[in-house]
Amino acid sequence: QLQLQESGPGLVKPSETLSLTCTVSGGSISSSSYYWGWIRQPPGKGLEWIGSIYYSGSTYYNPSLKSRVTLSVDTSKNQFSLKLSSVTAADTAVYYCARVVVVVSSRFDPWGQGTLVTVSS
Amino acid sequence: QSVLTQPPSVSGAPGQRVTISCTGSSSNIGAGYDVHWYQQLPGTAPKLLIYANMNRPSGVPDRFSGSNSGTSASLAITGLQAEDEADYYCQSYDSSLSGSVFGGGTKLTVL
Numbered sequence: 001q002l003q004l005q006e007s008g009p010g011l012v013k014p015s016e017t018l019s020l021t022c023t024v025s026g027g028s029i030s031s032s033s034y035y036w037g038w039i040r041q042p043p044g045k046g047l048e049w050i051g052s053i054y055y056s057g058s059t060y061y062n063p064s065l066k067s068r069v070t071l072s073v074d075t076s077k078n079q080f081s082l083k084l085s086s087v088t089a090a091d092t093a094v095y096y097c098a099r100v101v102v103v104v105s106s107r108f109d110p111w112g113q114g115t116l117v118t119v120s121s
Numbered sequence: 122q123s124v125l126t127q128p129p130s131v132s133g134a135p136g137q138r139v140t141i142s143c144t145g146s147s148s149n150i151g152a153g154y155d156v157h158w159y160q161q162l163p164g165t166a167p168k169l170l171i172y173a174n175m176n177r178p179s180g181v182p183d184r185f186s187g188s189n190s191g192t193s194a195s196l197a198i199t200g201l202q203a204e205d206e207a208d209y210y211c212q213s214y215d216s217s218l219s220g221s222v223f224g225g226g227t228k229l230t231v232l
Contacts, residue, residue, distance in 0.1 A: 037221075046123060047159075047167065047210055049221040062220050096166055105155035105214035106221055109169040109178070 004112035022097030125224035143211030151192035
C-alpha cells in the first residue's frame with residue numbers, strides 16, 4: 001500500500017525559505033504512470049495546489065506561486081521536495097504531498113498526513 | 122475566491138439525501154475536464170471520494186455518487202450517516218490557469 005510522509009521544520013521565519021520533503025513508501029517514485037504533487041491548506045481554509053513533479057524532473061507549478069516555488073526529486077531516496085522562498089504569514093498552512101494520477105484532469109491519491117508549517121518570527 | 126464555487130455548508134438528518142454543487146466555467150468543468158471529489162474528515166488529510174465525475178475508488182460506499190452538467194458538477198450522498206460529517210472539496214483542471222483548481226469546500230453537518 002502506497003504511503004507518503006511529509007517532513008521538515010514546523011516553524012519558518014518571514015522572508016526565509018520553507019523546505020519540505022515527502023518520502024514515498026510501498027511503491028516507486030520512478031513509476032512512469034504518476035507525477036508527485038504538493039497541496040496546502042491554510043488553517044480553517046480550503047485547498048490550494050502548489051505544483052507537481054515527474055520522476056524525470058519535469059515540473060508544473062501553480063502560476064500564482066511559480067516565482068517562489070521549486071520542486072525537486074531524488075529517485076535514489078524515493079523522495080521529492082518543496083522549496084518556497086520569501087515566505088510570509090500568508091504561507092502558514094498544512095502542507096500535503098500526494099501522488100498525482102495524470103489524466104486530462106489530474107487527481108490526487110493518496111495523500112500524506114500533512115505537516116503544519118507556521119511562518120513567524 | 123476559488124475558481125470552483127461550492128456552498129459553504131449543507132446539512133441533513135440521518136438517512137436523508139444531500140447534494141453538494143460545484144460551479145465552474147468554460148475553462149474548467151464546462152470545457153469537459155473531469156471533476157474529482159475529496160472527503161476531509163476532521164483533523165485528517167483529504168481522501169479521494171469520486172474521480173472522473175462519477176467513479177468511486179475501491180472501498181467508497183455506493184451511497185456517494187457524482188454527476189456533471191454543463192459548467193457544474195454535483196456530489197450526492199444518500200442514506201446520510203453521522204460518519205459522513207466532513208468537509209467536501211471538488212477539484213478539476215483549468216485551462217486558463219494551466220493547473221489544478223479546487224472548490225472552496227463544503228462543510229456537511231449531520232443533524
